[in-house]
Amino acid sequence: MRQGFKVKKITIAVDAMGGDNAPRAICGGAVQACQAFPGIEIILTGDEEQLRPLLEPVPAEVRSRLRIVHAGEVIGMDEHPVEAIRKKHHSSMRLAMEMVRSGEAQGFISAGNTGAIVAGGVLIVGRLSGIDRPALGSMLFTIERPSFMLDMGATVRCKPENLYQFALMGSVYSRKILKVANPEVTLLSNGTEEIKGDECVAGARELLMKSALNFKGYTEGNDIVWGRSDVIVCDGFTGNVALKLGEGIMQGLKSLLTDEVKKSLLARAGMAFLAPTVKSLWARFNYEKYGGAPLLGVKGAVLKAHGRSKEPAILSAISAARRFIEEDGVGLIQAELDTSPSHREQGI
Amino acid sequence: MRQGFKVKKITIAVDAMGGDNAPRAICGGAVQACQAFPGIEIILTGDEEQLRPLLEPVPAEVRSRLRIVHAGEVIGMDEHPVEAIRKKHHSSMRLAMEMVRSGEAQGFISAGNTGAIVAGGVLIVGRLSGIDRPALGSMLFTIERPSFMLDMGATVRCKPENLYQFALMGSVYSRKILKVANPEVTLLSNGTEEIKGDECVAGARELLMKSALNFKGYTEGNDIVWGRSDVIVCDGFTGNVALKLGEGIMQGLKSLLTDEVKKSLLARAGMAFLAPTVKSLWARFNYEKYGGAPLLGVKGAVLKAHGRSKEPAILSAISAARRFIEEDGVGLIQAELDTSPSHREQGI
Numbered sequence: 249m250r251q252g253f254k255v256k257k258i259t260i261a262v263d264a265m266g267g268d269n270a271p272r273a274i275c276g277g278a279v280q281a282c283q284a285f286p287g288i289e290i291i292l293t294g295d296e297e298q299l300r301p302l303l304e305p306v307p308a309e310v311r312s313r314l315r316i317v318h319a320g321e322v323i324g325m326d327e328h329p330v331e332a333i334r335k336k337h338h339s340s341m342r343l344a345m346e347m348v349r350s351g352e353a354q355g356f357i358s359a360g361n362t363g364a365i366v367a368g369g370v371l372i373v374g375r376l377s378g379i380d381r382p383a384l385g386s387m388l389f390t391i392e393r394p395s396f397m398l399d400m401g402a403t404v405r406c407k408p409e410n411l412y413q414f415a416l417m418g419s420v421y422s423r424k425i426l427k428v429a430n431p432e433v434t435l436l437s438n439g440t441e442e443i444k445g446d447e448c449v450a451g452a453r454e455l456l457m458k459s460a461l462n463f464k465g466y467t468e469g470n471d472i473v474w475g476r477s478d479v480i481v482c483d484g485f486t487g488n489v490a491l492k493l494g495e496g497i498m499q500g501l502k503s504l505l506t507d508e509v510k511k512s513l514l515a516r517a518g519m520a521f522l523a524p525t526v527k528s529l530w531a532r533f534n535y536e537k538y539g540g541a542p543l544l545g546v547k548g549a550v551l552k553a554h555g556r557s558k559e560p561a562i563l564s565a566i567s568a569a570r571r572f573i574e575e576d577g578v579g580l581i582q583a584e585l586d587t588s589p590s591h592r593e594q595g596i
Numbered sequence: 597m598r599q600g601f602k603v604k605k606i607t608i609a610v611d612a613m614g615g616d617n618a619p620r621a622i623c624g625g626a627v628q629a630c631q632a633f634p635g636i637e638i639i640l641t642g643d644e645e646q647l648r649p650l651l652e653p654v655p656a657e658v659r660s661r662l663r664i665v666h667a668g669e670v671i672g673m674d675e676h677p678v679e680a681i682r683k684k685h686h687s688s689m690r691l692a693m694e695m696v697r698s699g700e701a702q703g704f705i706s707a708g709n710t711g712a713i714v715a716g717g718v719l720i721v722g723r724l725s726g727i728d729r730p731a732l733g734s735m736l737f738t739i740e741r742p743s744f745m746l747d748m749g750a751t752v753r754c755k756p757e758n759l760y761q762f763a764l765m766g767s768v769y770s771r772k773i774l775k776v777a778n779p780e781v782t783l784l785s786n787g788t789e790e791i792k793g794d795e796c797v798a799g800a801r802e803l804l805m806k807s808a809l810n811f812k813g814y815t816e817g818n819d820i821v822w823g824r825s826d827v828i829v830c831d832g833f834t835g836n837v838a839l840k841l842g843e844g845i846m847q848g849l850k851s852l853l854t855d856e857v858k859k860s861l862l863a864r865a866g867m868a869f870l871a872p873t874v875k876s877l878w879a880r881f882n883y884e885k886y887g888g889a890p891l892l893g894v895k896g897a898v899l900k901a902h903g904r905s906k907e908p909a910i911l912s913a914i915s916a917a918r919r920f921i922e923e924d925g926v927g928l929i930q931a932e933l934d935t936s937p938s939h940r941e942q943g944i
Contacts, residue, residue, distance in 0.1 A: 328791055363791075391848050401786055405794040438749055438836035443676055443711075446753040446833055469840025473848040485794055486837055488786035489830075492817025493838055497845050500739050500821040501877070508873045518869025525856045525863040529849070 258287055258573050260549075260566055261344035261353035264294030265322040266360020268556050271295070274359065275302040277562020281570075282310045284563065288570055291353055293319045293340040319343045322360075325555070329363030333371055341365070345372040348548035355549035355569035357540060359557040366402040369546040376578070378585035381406070382545035383414040384484070384552060385421060386491060390475030396422050396431075397472070397480040400541055401488035408451030411435065411481055412459070413585075415452070417544040418479040419461050420584045425575055431478035434467035436486060441466070448483070460588065540565030542572060544581065549573045606635055606921050608897075608914055609692035609701035612642035613670040614708020616904050619643070622707065623650040625910020629918075630658045632911065636918055639701055641667045641688040667691045670708075673903070677711030681719055689713070693720040696896035703897035703917035705888060707905040714750040717894040724926070726933035729754070730893035731762040732832070732900060733769060734839060738823030744770050745784075745820070745828040748889055749836035756799030759783065759829050760807070761933075763800070765892040766827035767809050768932045772923055779826035782815035784834060789814070796831070808936065888913030890920060892929065897921045 262278050264271045271294050278290045292299055296318040303314055319340035323332040336342055341360055345368040347353040356373070358365050362384070369375075369382050383399035398418050403410055415433050422431035435453055437445040444466055445453065456463040464477055472480060472490065482490070509515045519526070540551035540561075549572040553565040572578075610626050612619040619642050626638045640647055644666040651662055667688035671680040684690055689708055693716040695701040704721070706713050710732070717723075717730050731747035746766050751758055763781050770779035783801055785793040792814055793801065804811040812825055820828060820838065830838070857863045867874070888899035888909075897920040901913040920926075 326789060391852065404786060404792075405796075436837060438752060438833050441674060444752075448753075449833075469837040469842075470844025470847070472841055473844035482837075485786050485797075486834055489784060489817040489834055489838060490841055493820055493841055494817075494845060496818030496821035497842060499818070501849070504739065504877055505873070508877055509870075512873060514869050515873040518866040518871075518873070521862045521866025522857075522870060523866075525853070525860060525866070529852055529856060 257289065258285075258355070258570055259289045259291065259353040260355040260357060260569050260573075261291045261293060261347040262562075262566070263341045263344045263356070263358035263360055264292040264299055265319065265340040266358040267553065268359075269558055270359065271298050272302060273558045274562055275299060276559040277557070277566065278314060279303070279306050279310060280559055280563040281566035282313045284567070285570055288566075289313045289315070290566070291315045291317055291344070291347060293317045293344040294322075295319065295340075317343060317347075323364045325361050327361060327364065329361060329367040330371070332361065332364050333367040341368060342372060345369070345550075348373050348550070353548075354573045355551070357551045357553055357562070357565050357569055359553040359555055359562070362401060362552055365550065365552050366543060369402075369543045369550050373546045373548045373550060376545055376547060376582050376585060378582075379413055379417075379545035381410050381413075382543050383417060384487075384541045384543055385418060386541045387539065388472065388475070388480075390473055392475040393478065394426070395472070395475045395478060395480055396426060397482070397487060397490075398544065399482065399484040399487050400491050401484045402543060403484045405485060406448060406483040408448055408455055411448070411452035411483065412455040413545065415456055415459075415461055415463070415479065415481045416584060416588060417581050418481060420581050421542065421544060421577065422478045424580050425572060425577055426478075428478045430462050432464045433461050433479040433481065434464050434471070434477040436472070436480055436482035436490075437466035437468060439466065440468055440471075452481070539568035542568070542577075547578060549577060605637065606633075606703070606918055607637045607639065607701040608703040608705060608917050608921075609639045609641060609695040610910075610914070611689045611692045611704070611706035611708055612640040612647055613667065613688040614706040615901065616707075617906055618707065619646050620650060621906045622910055623647060624907040625905070625914065626662060627651070627654050627658060628907055628911040629914035630661045632915070633918055636914075637661045637663070638914070639663045639665055639692070639695060641665045641692040642670075643667065643688075665691060665695075671712045673709050675709060675712065677709060677715040678719070680709065680712050681715045689716060690720060693717070693898075696721050696898065701896075702921045703899070705899045705901055705910070705913050705917055707901040707903055707910070710749060710900055713898065713900050714891060717750075717891045717898050721894045721896045721898060724893055724895060724930050724933060726930075727761055727765075727893035729758050729761075730891050731765060732835075732889045732891055733766060734889045735887065736820065736823065736828075738821055740823040741826065742774070743820070743823045743826060743828055744774060745830070745835060745838075746892065747830065747832040747835050748839050749832045750891060751832045753833060754796060754831040756796055756803055759796065759800035759831065760803040761893065763804055763809055763811070763827065763829045764807070764932060764936060765929050766829060768929045769890065769892060769925065770826045772928050773920060773925055774826075776826045778810050780812045781809050781827040781829065782812050782819070782825040784820070784828055784830035784838075785814035785816060787814065788816055800829070887916035890916070890925075895926060897925060
């Protein structure tokens with residue numbers, strides 16, 4: 249039934265006030281997205297007085313597909329997510345999410361408070377039927393093949409059923425959006441042997457062994473780097489630590505290398521020769537290409553862009569949301585949930 | 597009372613059969629340690645027929661401080677840790693640990709099955725009074741200052757009290773063995789804000805806030821790299837994933853860089869100039885300098901050496917065990933446990 253399903257008009261609500269470079273970079277990325285994709289419309293929620301001047305130089309055809317909806321409040325990076333979403337009815341984030349709930353938009357993007365995006369995903373946009381908790385996914389540019397890892401921080405501690413649902417959603421995302429045939433799914437654990445894992449991971453392993461997914465058992469920390477499976481499943485606590493550690497190591501190495509190179513003329517000469525190599529290496533890990541992290545398990549294409557996002561990262565996130573909507577990612581996940589035997593039916 | 601306490605004769609039991617390069621590298625490292633430290637004696641447990649020839653070329657004075665104790669069994673890397681320790685009475689690992697229990701040796705080192713070392717630490721060597729679960733610590737060569745992180749995989753899932761005990765032990769280790777004045781202790785979490793963390797981490801935070809430790813709150817994945825605290829506390833699942841991810845990223849980068857450099861003459865020229873810089877950078881992350889991971893919370897200096905350890909790593913682990921014994925690490929941790937109000941007394 250879902251085969252060939254396409255949304256004709258795509259509208260994406262963008263929180264123009266979220267992230268370190270808001271609103272300028274958010275508006276800039278939205279303009280670029282409207283230029284790149286003639287079929288889309290973008291609603292920017294935020295302080296009208298700040299947003300209007302940013303759109304003034306934009307050509308009329310593009311401008312006609314950009315709409316500003318004034319929001320008098322902003323959810324800060326340090327605010328309590330659930331409280332902020334509940335109380336700030338006029339926040340740029342909540343207003344944008346309400347548009348997804350009402351169907352005015354099919355997608356939502358923010359580079360703001362991650363916890364609030366997750367809370368809003370559950371409280372405003374709403375969960376899919378059969379999903380207890382949502383998961384934030386992220387593309388990892390790994391060595392052997394790109395991997396899709398979830399959860400990166402939406403659901404801090406999980407039950408086995410949560411991890412099972414994440415695996416199911418990740419597998420659909422990998423197959424339908426990333427076009428991986430029969431994606432291999434693994435569970436992140438403290439070793440690959442069967443006896444590893446805590447009760448929760450071991451419970452999820454049991455569920456996944458019985459499922460129709462192409463489950464390949466446990467994977468460990470170093471395997472993440474090599475990309476030894478298409479989908480890696482973990483709880484949001486572990487995923488968040490791993491994601492930030494990875495980012496930290498890359499930044500740390502860059503900083504150390506810069507310092508070392510400054511110290512030596514020889515090293516500076518070497519770096520000049522090596523620049524293209526380092527650049528190409530670095531590009532593999534560039535979060536601007538990540539395209540935003542989809543929040544899976546909610547009734548809309550909700551994507552979290554990196555807090556430090558500049559124009560290209562916002563463009564990339566909007567592009568990912570557009571693809572998710574075009575492919576009917578939400579419908580595909582719901583269909584999979586409806587046809588898969590639930591963990592309860594599996595007798596666990 | 598413990599002030600100035602020194603063990604006069606130091607005996608370290610070494611599992612000669614554990615690790616990828618056993619027994620040759622283990623014996624080689626033990627010989628080097630006896631040469632480096634005139635005051636120590638080493639007992640090598642393992643297959644006498646294999647070990648004896650390896651010690652033949654050793655000078656008589658050094659040889660006199662090396663003793664072989666025959667062990668007819670070996671615990672494999674893939675064996676179930678608890679079962680292996682329980683059943684293999686004649687394994688090189690168990691025999692060596694029994695020497696620590698009997699007092700014949702004060703320390704024990706193995707590059708073998710980590711789970712079995714932990715199981716043996718609890719079942720054979722025995723826990724300190726006031727410790728529910730042990731923790732494996734590891735030195736991290738981070739940017740601002742070295743950090744000591746625990747648990748790296750001994751206790752897969754923890755209760756708040758376990759994390760509190762790890763913090764206490766880590767703080768003593770940092771202060772007394774690593775000579776850090778008033779070490780700063782942090783808890784690894786999915787963000788630095790108070791509202792982050794799951795129930796367990798939040799519970800540990802409560803305990804640590806009330807304690808006399810120099811507790812600085814939560815730390816996140818990227819902070820590990822920068823070394824923003826002296827002691828980082830986490831459960832063994834998260835610590836294991838983080839440790840392996842860090843190792844994996846470094847190995848992955850090395851492999852990618854090697855491939856890229858092969859492709860380009862310019863890059864090869866650059867690498868030639870850069871070689872000393874890369875070498876010095878690499879050396880910061882060299883596990884051979886880690887000196888082994890101490891298993892804290894047991895009645896002896898039990899250290900786990902890296903599975904891939906060669907001679908220098910074994911020497912380094914023996915050297916760390918020697919320092920731990922000389923400083924009476926076990927006694928200091930027990931004294932701290934005895935004088936600190938327990939979590940129960942703290943009313944949590």
